[in-house]
Amino acid sequence: MPPKFKRHLNDDEVTGSVQSERRNLLEEDSDEEEDFFLRGPSGPRFGPRNDKIRHVQNQVDEVIDVMQENITKVIERGERLDDLQDKSESLSDNATAFSNRAKQLRRQMWWRGCKMKAIVALVAVVLLLVIIVPIVLKYHT
Secondary structure, three states: OOHHHHOOOOHHHHHHHHHHHHHHHHHOOOOHHHHHHHHOOOOHHHHHHHHHHHHHHHHHHHHHHHHHHHHHHHHHHHHHHHHHHHHHHHHHHHHHHHHHHHHHHHHHHHHHHHHHHHHHHHHHHHHHHHHHHHHHHHHHO
């Protein structure tokens, strides 16, 4: 408690006031429903059935715990599925890009091959012309 309040009140007065407030809440103008929620199922009106109610409440608490764990696991699974879906989409995009690049490279290599064939054919024609033209000119004259 801050020192300036200790000058006016001591700890017993403060604790006593909190306890009296609680007592007022529990005793004054309270109906059965409020008693159940304020005092809980272990209130005096349950008597010998109290153990059964506690047992059922324990089972309910266990089920709640299991369900909370299940919900947590489902949420984690959903997050993992989202990550997996993102990775799958990324892999699909990469595969599409690779396929497009492979097609482009294949076309480039095909044109390069065609150019090489054309150059070889041109060289062969030039060589044949160089060899055949002098021979034809020699026999023709």
